[in-house]
Amino acid sequence: MYAQQVETGTKAIKSLAEMGPEERAFQEKIDAEIKIEPKNWMPDNYRKTLIRQISQHAHSEIVGMLPEGNWVTRAPTLKRKLQLMAKIQDEAGHGLYLYSAMETLGADRDEEIEKLHSGRAKYSSIFNYPTLNWADMGAVGWLVDGAAIVNQVPLQRTSYGPYSRAMIRVCKEESFHQRQGYEILLHMMRHGTQAQKDMVQDAINRLWWPSLMMFGPSDAESPNSAQSMAWKIKRHTNDELRQRFIDQTIPQLELLGCTVPDPDLKWNEERGHYDFGEIQWEEFYEVLKGNGPCNRERLETRRNAIQDGAWVREAAVAHANKKQKQQAAA
Amino acid sequence: MTKYDELTEFLLRLGDSALIQAQRLCEWTGRAPALEEEMGMMNVGLDLVGQARNWYEYAAERINDDTDTDADTLAFRRDERAFRNLLLVEQPNGDFAVTMTKQFFYDAWQFHLLTMLKGANDERIAAIAAKSLKEVTYHLRRSSQWVERLGDGTEESHQRMEKAVDAVWRFTFELVEKNDAELALSESGNIPALTELPGKWLATVNEVFAKATLTVPDAPNTFYLSARTGMHSEHLGTLLAEMQFLQRAYPDASW
Numbered sequence: 001m002y003a004q005q006v007e008t009g010t011k012a013i014k015s016l017a018e019m020g021p022e023e024r025a026f027q028e029k030i031d032a033e034i035k036i037e038p039k040n041w042m043p044d045n046y047r048k049t050l051i052r053q054i055s056q057h058a059h060s061e062i063v064g065m066l067p068e069g070n071w072v073t074r075a076p077t078l079k080r081k082l083q084l085m086a087k088i089q090d091e092a093g094h095g096l097y098l099y100s101a102m103e104t105l106g107a108d109r110d111e112e113i114e115k116l117h118s119g120r121a122k123y124s125s126i127f128n129y130p131t132l133n134w135a136d137m138g139a140v141g142w143l144v145d146g147a148a149i150v151n152q153v154p155l156q157r158t159s160y161g162p163y164s165r166a167m168i169r170v171c172k173e174e175s176f177h178q179r180q181g182y183e184i185l186l187h188m189m190r191h192g193t194q195a196q197k198d199m200v201q202d203a204i205n206r207l208w209w210p211s212l213m214m215f216g217p218s219d220a221e222s223p224n225s226a227q228s229m230a231w232k233i234k235r236h237t238n239d240e241l242r243q244r245f246i247d248q249t250i251p252q253l254e255l256l257g258c259t260v261p262d263p264d265l266k267w268n269e270e271r272g273h274y275d276f277g278e279i280q281w282e283e284f285y286e287v288l289k290g291n292g293p294c295n296r297e298r299l300e301t302r303r304n305a306i307q308d309g310a311w312v313r314e315a316a317v318a319h320a321n322k323k324q325k326q327q328a329a330a
Numbered sequence: 331m332t333k334y335d336e337l338t339e340f341l342l343r344l345g346d347s348a349l350i351q352a353q354r355l356c357e358w359t360g361r362a363p364a365l366e367e368e369m370g371m372m373n374v375g376l377d378l379v380g381q382a383r384n385w386y387e388y389a390a391e392r393i394n395d396d397t398d399t400d401a402d403t404l405a406f407r408r409d410e411r412a413f414r415n416l417l418l419v420e421q422p423n424g425d426f427a428v429t430m431t432k433q434f435f436y437d438a439w440q441f442h443l444l445t446m447l448k449g450a451n452d453e454r455i456a457a458i459a460a461k462s463l464k465e466v467t468y469h470l471r472r473s474s475q476w477v478e479r480l481g482d483g484t485e486e487s488h489q490r491m492e493k494a495v496d497a498v499w500r501f502t503f504e505l506v507e508k509n510d511a512e513l514a515l516s517e518s519g520n521i522p523a524l525t526e527l528p529g530k531w532l533a534t535v536n537e538v539f540a541k542a543t544l545t546v547p548d549a550p551n552t553f554y555l556s557a558r559t560g561m562h563s564e565h566l567g568t569l570l571a572e573m574q575f576l577q578r579a580y581p582d583a584s585w
Contacts, residue, residue, distance in 0.1 A: 062360070062365070063360075065359055065360045065368070066359070066360040068359070069356075069359030069360045069361075072356045072359055073353060073356045073357055073572050073573060074572060074573065074575050074576060075576075076406070076576035076577055076583070076585040077402045077406070077577075077585050078379060078382070078383045078386075078401055078402055078405055080585055081356075081379055082376060082379050082380065082383075085352075085356065085372055085375055085376050085379065086372075086376060088359055088368075088372055089368075089369055089372035089373060089376065092365055092368040092369045092372065093369060095365055096365050096366070096369070099365075134576055134585075184585075187584070187585065188584075188585070191584040192583055192584055192585075193580065193582055193583050193584075195580060195583070196580065196583050196584075301360055301361065302360070304361070305360065305361045305362060305363070306363075308361075308363070308425070308426075309362065309363020309364060309367075309426065310363075311484065311486050311487055311490065312363035312364070312367075312426045312480070312487070313363055313364060314483070314484055314486075314487070315479055315480050315483025315484045315486070315487030316479050316483065318483045318484045318487075319478070319479040319480075319482055319483040320479075322482065
């Protein structure tokens with residue numbers, strides 16, 4: 001989930017009767033749950049929206065490595081170090097996999113990354129928060145990957161074939177990360193010292209609201225949702241997914257013996273769901289605008305990585321060309 | 331500063347080198363020149379932490395003192411003077427050329443050493459070496475290819491590689507030195523004789539550097555420093571301060 005507020009470029013959804021024959025055939029396929037594949041006809045806005053959505057997701061995987069990179073050099077045991085390194089490696093893999101899915105739509109990886117670096121493309125707001133103690137590595141796995149899974153499980157059935165297949169693989173690995181993250185916290189709560197328990201509660205206090213913001217604005221503020229849902233590149237509304245996440249997370253929170261910083265959180269017997277307090281949407285929009293606590297550092301790190309590595313990539317190309325010439329001459 | 335028996339010291343040399351090399355790779359997270367290299371570096375790092383754990387577990391069993399020494403205490407509770415890692419791997423990452431040059435020198439050393447150790451009489455050493463060698467064979471292929479690409483790539487990459495070799499070459503003396511402790515270990519039958527290791531290491535360096543159009547410097551003249559006695563460069567202390575922070579700050583914690 002890592003895609004929030006994806007612009008669809010459409011103001012009103014067309015009915016089948018208003019569509020031309022190609023678009024009608026396309027929509028009928030979607031309605032019949034038949035996957036759209038790269039070579040099939042698709043409306044321009046469907047293509048563009050998907051490129052935006054998948055690239056946002058890919059960017060999020062890559063930027064998401066940075067808050068973990070902040071702790072991988074300080075992991076407390078060899079086992080935890082191995083787990084975190086493996087998680088970071090998975091995320092790089094997800095990024096590659098998603099960029100490939102995006103390229104089937106005719107987009108170019110380097111161009112999309114350039115949009116990220118120049119601030120024209122987004123990534124998930126959650127990665128603009130700092131990781132300030134080791135328990136954050138547990139809480140990120142549990143809450144952030146947990147929220148991502150809630151969003152991505154329905155996307156396994158998304159209408160675009162390559163995206164759907166990418167999501168199936170990504171979801172498997174993220175479920176693993178989520179269990180691992182939870183286990184980090186559970187171990188600290190059950191076997192840890194008071195200082196460790198305090199770390200866990202502190203991590204949850206800081207990451208709880210930003211995790212809820214990962215689902216994007218409330219439905220009333222999501223003008224693009226209807227079109228994305230008609231195209232089945234989004235299958236549930238932001239508020240539905242947020243509620244699902246809260247409902248499944250609170251029992252896990254109770255098992256930890258921790259609390260969330262929301263005095264209004266309580267079970268609503270009548271609705272069969274948890275009620276929860278008002279999300280600070282000003283904060284969310286500030287973070288999206290680039291004013292979050294770490295936006296600047298995250299982008300700077302990524303920009304530097306690409307700039308500092310330019311000579312390496314050029315050398316690899318130059319060497320490959322030399323080899324090719326030598327082979328041609330031989 | 332504790333000095334253990336020769337075999338244990340040897341195990342620590344292998345384990346510490348793998349862990350410190352991996353720690354330097356972790357520092358690259360999110361900063362690699364390409365996504366494929368993010369994965370490549372993490373992949374190598376994961377193998378090395380796994381190898382370190384195997385060597386440490388064996389060392390810890392041999393130490394078997396009343397302080398419950400285990401792999402984690404060896405990794406996270408020893409001071410720099412007790413670390414036995416090669417000086418080479420504790421050197422800062424520098425640019426990708428320095429990182430890859432260090433990696434290549436280390437991989438070539440590991441490759442030949444492990445090839446010899448898999449024939450050790452000590453079955454535990456033979457087993458860990460055989461398992462590690464599969465991983466290190468890939469590591470060496472990868473780093474050799476990068477040295478070749480960067481050495482024989484562009485003018486800039488060639489210059490950077492020359493600078494990188496110049497920066498770290500002096501620490502390679504440890505990869506080719508003859509050593510009494512290891513001689514004793516081979517004479518007592520624990521490990522095979524390692525007399526051919528320096529020659530093999532240098533042959534690999536010569537071969538790859540020729541393809542990379544790089545010059546192999548003269549044998550380094552380095553004195554005073556020696557990982558075997560814990561005489562490290564100043565870089566190791568700060569690396570450990572970061573890596574060991576949680577275990578040191580919260581000695582009673584369970585992670």
